[in-house]
Amino acid sequence: MKMWKKFLNVGVALGTVSLLTACGGSSDSSDGDKTDFTGDTLTLGVWGGNESEEKALDQIIKDFEAEVGAKVEKKVYTDYNTQIQADMAGKTAPDAFYVDISMYPWFSQNGVLAELDSDKFEIDKFYSTLTDGFTTDGKLYAVPKDMSTLSLYLNTEVFEKTEVSIEEIPTSYEEYVDWLPQFQEKIDKVYGKGKVFAMSYNLEMSRNYHLAIRDGGKPINEDGTANLASDKVVDNLSILKDLTDTKAVVTPKDIGTGWNGEAFGSGKIAIMDEGNWVYETLKTEFPSIPFTVRKMPTYKGTEGSMMFSVGWGKYVGTKQSDLADKWIQFATNKENMTAWSVGTGTLPSREDAAEEAKITENEDLKVHLDAWDYATIWQDGVTLDTVDKAYQNFLPKALDGSETFSEAMKQADEQANADIQAN
Known part of the structure; x- marks a missing residue:
């Protein structure tokens, strides 16, 4: 699954910019009772995946369209972080989109995610470590669609x-x-x-x-x-x-x-x-x-161990708030998360979906699944990517002995902090 591996190393490439005003306020208010979405269109922001991911997502979209009567348009980003942030600044962001857990602090800090009503999404069925990673001040802003561990x-x-x-x-x-x-x-x-x-x-x-x-x-x-x-x-x-x-x-x-x-x-x-x-x-x-x-x-x-996850978030400026909620509910319910897991090789973020997908019956994958209980989420504020880049630049010097570990990490700190200050 090279695509996921590639994205994990991307992180937040841009410095923090103010998007609160650019977003145009919060999503449209509604009572969430709308059921007829015939003629409506929902845009989804995703990055390109491998063949199995594309096939699994397209099937879920097809089933969703049949159930609710709406049309779904995928917006596939090739440079996800840069492009989706540009769309947010230009008020053209998709209604719902992928939120990598390492990127979540940036989205949260910039106020581009709409709060989600946790009662609508069966959050008690999900692994708490993951939902906590998409929560700020007790409020949920994304629902994890899958996870991976080392x-x-x-x-x-x-x-x-x-x-x-x-x-x-x-x-x-x-x-x-x-x-x-x-x-x-x-x-x-x-x-x-x-x-x-x-x-x-x-x-x-x-x-x-x-x-x-x-x-x-x-x-x-x-x-x-x-x-x-x-x-x-x-x-x-x-x-x-x-x-x-x-x-x-x-x-x-x-x-x-x-x-x-x-x-x-x-x-x-x-x-x-x-x-x-x-x-x-x-x-x-x-x-x-x-x-x-x-x-x-x-x-x-x-x-x-390390834990990685991607969730579905809702754009704060969406005009299709009910439909976006409906999509997130649909894509992360037990049945569709099971299908996604089986089709893509990712691990379900719901315990009942893990059972349904028979992950526990596969001794190899069960090792990965069990790690959720002690693994560390790849998330640490909005400067994580900047610090990681500096770390990768100077770690080789520590490992080949050309510098002491302390000296190499001191230089990594200097580079990272200079870049952070510049942004």
């Missing part, structure tokens, strides 16, 4: 050929530091040196954020400024240096591949942490690679 993927063929039992895999990151060199040595004997590596890692903060916040670490201050060089955050993230120093851990780019799924699918990686979006990709594009899924390692004695 888990470990293990190439079982590599373990079989090296005669290493999967049960030997450490349960904590700290234990990996001592275990990885031994595993890599066995891999080299079977495959040859430099052909296959024990583990992969990613430079994005969206993968490492759950490590950075252990024991109260705060990568971003309350005022939005970067705090990567703080003692706690540096100490937390130093495990990445310990892991890369084993020479058994590489990035996908290090081995000539574009992303984790490709690196793992080509048989060059034994262990990777990845979202459930990769599950169907491995099944369809790399069917010769046998794998199993395990929960993420603990760190500093606690469980952790």
Whole structure:
């Protein structure tokens, strides 16, 4: 599911601009009792997905049109953040649109989302961690349509050929530091040196954020400024240096591949942490690679993972408030969320839909689903993307030893805060 992976790294590209006036006030008021939408048109703002996503969304739209009598027009954005913000400023935003949970603070701060009546959307059926991520001051502004979490993927063929039992895999990151060199040595004997590596890692903060916040670490201050060089955050993230120093851990780019799924699918990686979006990709594009899924390692004695979600929000300036509510209700009800999950490989954000889709009967996907209880949402204010870019620029210096971790993160803070101040 490369499209989702790509979007996770986009974040909020523009600085905060005032859209409150440009929006033209709140959505039209109504009692929500309208049922006949014949002749009405609803516009939906989405980004382009893969073939399975397009097919699943089009089917839900077709069923919705048949049920309510309205016409639905999709507005597909190629540069989502930039284009949808421009439409909001120009009062041409779609009636309902995708809200990435990492972007939600920006939308909330700029007042472009209409408040949703939680009683209309069966919110008690959803995983509370997700609905909390789309809530401000106790008010709901988007309904999560799906979610994804990180888990470990293990190439079982590599373990079989090296005669290493999967049960030997450490349960904590700290234990990996001592275990990885031994595993890599066995891999080299079977495959040859430099052909296959024990583990992969990613430079994005969206993968490492759950490590950075252990024991109260705060990568971003309350005022939005970067705090990567703080003692706690540096100490937390130093495990990445310990892991890369084993020479058994590489990035996908290090081995000539574009992303984790490709690196793992080509048989060059034994262990990777990845979202459930990769599950169907491995099944369809790399069917010769046998794998199993395990929960993420603990760190500093606690469980952790990352959680990503996208919700449906309603534009504050919509003239089709009732119809937009109807769409969000329809798209996120038990039946359609189940169909969406089965069709796209995402995880349902409703517990009853997860049961209906039989996610718990799939041992691999169940690992991802169970992570909702302890995973950290990829969300931290409106400067998250700016801090992440600086983090990615300077993390390599910390990992290759050209600078200390503290020095590298100090430079990352300086870059991020300069960019934040400039905006």
